[in-house]
Amino acid sequence: MTAPALHTRNLVKTFGGFTATDDVSLTLAPGARHALIGPNGAGKTTLVNLLTGVLAPTAGAVFLAGEDVTGLGQHRRVRRGLARTFQINRLFADLTVLESVALAVGERRGVGWRVWSPVGAQGEVLDEAARLIETLRLADVAHRRTRDLAYGRQRLIEIALALAVRPRVLLLDEPAAGVPTRESRALFETLAELPRDMTILLIEHDMDLVFRFAERISVLVSGAVLLEDTPDVVATHPLVREVYLGEATHHA
Amino acid sequence: MDSRSPDSLSPGPDAAAATPAPATVDLAPLRRAARPRWPELAVWLLPVAAWFLLPEDLALLTQIAIMAIFALSLDLVLGYAGIVTLGHAAFFGVGAYAAGLLAAKLGIGDPLLGLLFAAAVAALAGLVTAPTVLRGTGLTRLMVTIGIGMMLFEAANKATDLTGGVDGLQGIEMTPILGLWSFDLWGKTAYVYAVVVLLVLFLIARRIVHSPFGLSLRALHMNPARMPALGVSVDARLAAAWVLGATYAGIAGALLTQTTQFVSIDVLGFERSAEILLILVLGGAGRLYGALIGTIVFVTLHHVLAGIDPEYWQMWIGLVLIGIVLFARNGIMGAIDPFERLLARKKTEP
Numbered sequence: 001m002t003a004p005a006l007h008t009r010n011l012v013k014t015f016g017g018f019t020a021t022d023d024v025s026l027t028l029a030p031g032a033r034h035a036l037i038g039p040n041g042a043g044k045t046t047l048v049n050l051l052t053g054v055l056a057p058t059a060g061a062v063f064l065a066g067e068d069v070t071g072l073g074q075h076r077r078v079r080r081g082l083a084r085t086f087q088i089n090r091l092f093a094d095l096t097v098l099e100s101v102a103l104a105v106g107e108r109r110g111v112g113w114r115v116w117s118p119v120g121a122q123g124e125v126l127d128e129a130a131r132l133i134e135t136l137r138l139a140d141v142a143h144r145r146t147r148d149l150a151y152g153r154q155r156l157i158e159i160a161l162a163l164a165v166r167p168r169v170l171l172l173d174e175p176a177a178g179v180p181t182r183e184s185r186a187l188f189e190t191l192a193e194l195p196r197d198m199t200i201l202l203i204e205h206d207m208d209l210v211f212r213f214a215e216r217i218s219v220l221v222s223g224a225v226l227l228e229d230t231p232d233v234v235a236t237h238p239l240v241r242e243v244y245l246g247e248a249t250h251h252a
Numbered sequence: 253m254d255s256r257s258p259d260s261l262s263p264g265p266d267a268a269a270a271t272p273a274p275a276t277v278d279l280a281p282l283r284r285a286a287r288p289r290w291p292e293l294a295v296w297l298l299p300v301a302a303w304f305l306l307p308e309d310l311a312l313l314t315q316i317a318i319m320a321i322f323a324l325s326l327d328l329v330l331g332y333a334g335i336v337t338l339g340h341a342a343f344f345g346v347g348a349y350a351a352g353l354l355a356a357k358l359g360i361g362d363p364l365l366g367l368l369f370a371a372a373v374a375a376l377a378g379l380v381t382a383p384t385v386l387r388g389t390g391l392t393r394l395m396v397t398i399g400i401g402m403m404l405f406e407a408a409n410k411a412t413d414l415t416g417g418v419d420g421l422q423g424i425e426m427t428p429i430l431g432l433w434s435f436d437l438w439g440k441t442a443y444v445y446a447v448v449v450l451l452v453l454f455l456i457a458r459r460i461v462h463s464p465f466g467l468s469l470r471a472l473h474m475n476p477a478r479m480p481a482l483g484v485s486v487d488a489r490l491a492a493a494w495v496l497g498a499t500y501a502g503i504a505g506a507l508l509t510q511t512t513q514f515v516s517i518d519v520l521g522f523e524r525s526a527e528i529l530l531i532l533v534l535g536g537a538g539r540l541y542g543a544l545i546g547t548i549v550f551v552t553l554h555h556v557l558a559g560i561d562p563e564y565w566q567m568w569i570g571l572v573l574i575g576i577v578l579f580a581r582n583g584i585m586g587a588i589d590p591f592e593r594l595l596a597r598k599k600t601e602p
Contacts, residue, residue, distance in 0.1 A: 052481070078483035090478040092471045098282055103467050107482045111464045112489075118286035118462040120279075125464075130277035142277040165483060 003066025005030045005199035006051070006169045011060035013046055020046040022223035028169065028199050035202045035214030039243060043223035044203050045087070048173055052084050053077045064169065083167035085158045087174045093147040097138050097157055100146060102129040104164030129164070136160050136190055152183025159190060169199045176206045211235065286462035295541060299447045310439040316551045317446035318507045321453055323531050323543035325500030331537035332461060333493035334473030335385070336394050338525050339401030340501055345520030347374045347502025349408065352421045352515040361427040363445065367506050374502020378495035386490050398522070405520040421515035435511070442511035449507060453500060457540055469493055534576055536583030545584050
């Protein structure tokens, strides 16, 4: 049996007396389309930070393709194929789209320490960056600065940077957050077209997107996994309706 | 942290998407980006023109060239890598003393050898200080840089046997450059020497900032938190930039020693660190020509204002600086920017 693409064992994170992550054991099979939902303050962001190595867990372990990566920092996990997007855009405001993506592709290909040849001479890097930009339908703005683009398109750059890493596991932290409805179509299409061998964990508030995209859903409440099942079961589960969906319909 | 400015929440002109979008990316503009452009040539004609037009002021012009190298070194550290420092004179001073001691104590007066030696010692100083400086961020980091500068100043002050303390280091004699050109009384050799070193270091810096490494420095300056998510170790990149900046500063210091054949303890002074920061901000940090233009404008202003008003010139310089940072946020080069972008757009969008 092949190892799960990503799994955690009894992950705990406490801040002082507060338990932000409570004994979370999560398993993502290779190629999974897994969603993580939960009300505000459920500990989704903390869990993402534990998975990516921004935070060190109080107890428990994180495994990437069966390998224990708990002691590895963020950039080392990225090099092992774990990429993420951020809930709030973290982009390079004054770089053009092409420069941003070329940077990310170049770093993955290991040219980031080259000091003597110009960026414009990195043929393979530029070609790959160009293909990625075309795939994300950003070709028309390739030479525009990130800061000059609408938020919806900046969201696509966020995803392009993560894809440039060629991840085996991709964490999408609320990819639709802040995107106006009329711009979100391109985003959803992009997510639907991601290759099937890529394992994806989607952290999302937008229930439409979750139920359209995910094949399994984990519900996080107060730092612990309340339940994990298929979208159909989760949608009709009384506990979930109570803590999450009920709340969501009130707001809607 | 957040790269989004509030106004970008509203749909930009690209959201309209009225015209069909091009499906492929044109790589030509990026391939062209590192090519030299004609205004650059104009800038480099200035030192040639100065040679003929201001033959009486070669000593001052040599100082400008040396300061420009120093400003360039700060630009790599601050303008590109985003490390804010008020202790950059530490490396200038280390280079100045290294070159001075090599000549005065060891009797090795070959200028180029002296430059190499000073560069190596300053690089080592950069390497040693990098972990301490890069450990903190923001204000902590700034304090550490000031602290390092003060410690070195005091060390040079106390080690009078070696450095001459406040009296300065004397007895520095230079042999001719490459055995061909000796330093003359009118400062002609010194001027050409300084300008050539500036040009060489500038061309190297130009190459570096256009490289993938240079791109990564600009990127981590804009958003350090994003870089680890791309698999980049931020500390290693910053340390490399820090050492590079230290090396450049050391060469500038060595040039001052060699062209004046004297080392004053001022080379390590806090004022020198503050002044070079002013110069860079004035010219525009984060662009190589900002360092050059800033130096030329600052030293010229200094010279002219001190001539007009020997007593209160610092007040006038302060006024000009406040005016520039208030009205041209990114310095003189930043003020030119919008026009440049307009030109570039006209070229790519016929």
